[in-house]
Amino acid sequence: MLIEFRVKNFRSIRKEQVLSLVKSTGEDLESTNWFQAPDPNNISLLNSVVIYGANASGKSNIILALKAMERIVINSARKTQRGDELPVTPFLFSSKTAKAPTEFEASFIKNNIRYQYGFTASKEIIFNEWLIAYPKGRPQKWFTRTYQKKSKEYKWELGSSFTGKKQYLVDATRPNALFLSTAIQLNNKQLQPIYDWFRYTSRISSTGGWGPSFTASECEENKKTKEEVLRFLKAADLGISDISIKAEKFDPTLLDSNLPQVMIDEMIEEFKDKEIFEIKSTHKTAEGKNIQLNFKEESDGTKKVFAFAGPLLDSLKNGYVMIIDELHDNLHPKIVEYLVKLFHNPRTNPNNAQLIFTTHETSILNQEIFRRDQIWFCEKNEEQSTDLFPLTDFSPRKGRDNLELAYLAGRYGAIPFIGRFDYVGSNSGR
DSSP: OEEEEEEESBTTBOSOEEEEOBOOSOOTTTTTSEEEOSOTTOOEEESEEEEEEOTTSSHHHHHHHHHHHHHHHHHTTTTOOTTOOOSOOOOOSSHHHHTSOEEEEEEEEETTEEEEEEEEEOSSOEEEEEEEEETTSSOEEEEEEEEETTTTEEEEEEOTTOOSOHHHHHHHOOTTSOHHHHHHHTTOSTTHHHHHIIIIIEEEEOTTOOOSHHHHHHHHHOHHHHHHHHHHHHHTTOOOOEEEEEEEEOOGGGSOTTSOHHHHHHHHHHHTTOEEEEEEEEEEOTTSOEEEEEGGGSOHHHHHHHHHHHHHHHHHHHTOEEEESSTTTTOOHHHHHHHHHHHTOTTTOTTOOEEEEEOOOOTTOSTTTOOGGGEEEEEEOTTSOEEEEEGGGGOOOTTTSOHHHHHHTTTTOOSOOOOOOOOOOTTTTO
């Protein structure tokens, strides 16, 4: 369960931006859109959050920031070697930030314990890292790490609540690796829930979305999962009555020899030891007969819904946090509404999974689908950096204001300013 995410100095984001899933005041949509978290402080969290904004406003960079934090947690000790760069890009349109570190912090609940974990990093090194746990509702500082520029060494504070071979873990941590990630590689059990939240609980799909492999592998391995996916596809009215999946080991000899060698090497590295799936969908003809299509022949929307099916059903089943950029892409507005409502229905979301997504689809921007605190906006300010802010800043009237019309009219900002374009062509002299 995600409580809050903070990011500073990342791509178009200059100043600290905060995305909160903490429920504000009001009991609207009480049985569907928010839940009581398993936290001693009785915190209430939202089941979903939507972010609107113009193209190039920075919506995707919020999702990319979450993804970058996840990648660094998972890979900095496992895949990154000494001297390798970390996947951060600061705000480059200011000399003050171009050489400053990027900052990430996530507050979340795992195994009924709240954690507040964050770090600052440049491409070369981790500057700061901290972890605060709330096992009984009260904060315990488990560790902090601060880089001293003069001595080029770290100052460490390891709290009494943090157990294990402390100095051994400190000595093993490289400047471009997280202490958290290093400790996990060295079998520290106490920090495992924090690492697992990033590795398994957070499911992030940036621009481009998921491929079909996860859904296909789940269907191929488990007959019950395949039945659930089929029910999901039928509910989405895609006209698919059945799917068949054939798995084969990746064979590099089948790659096109005319491809550049660099591309061939990358594909071999990415797909080695993985299965390649041949997917076929079954449709009913007007005469009631079955006809099979190669999945490549399906529409982009159908492919996207199928690719979503596996991660989405897995998230709903296990209470994961699903994070999607451009959910509306290639999807009908009613499909978007259908997907969102799956997270707002206690029957389809019994374990309080959460959905965070960006979209341009305004047909769902209404108070029957969302509480006012579930709606956020992104826009660029005068210095061309991203501002993220909630609808509640504007105090819309409960159940009365038409949010879609107000947004499109520019009342909340975060819409494009369309200027005049005069085409200068071959007839410009007339």
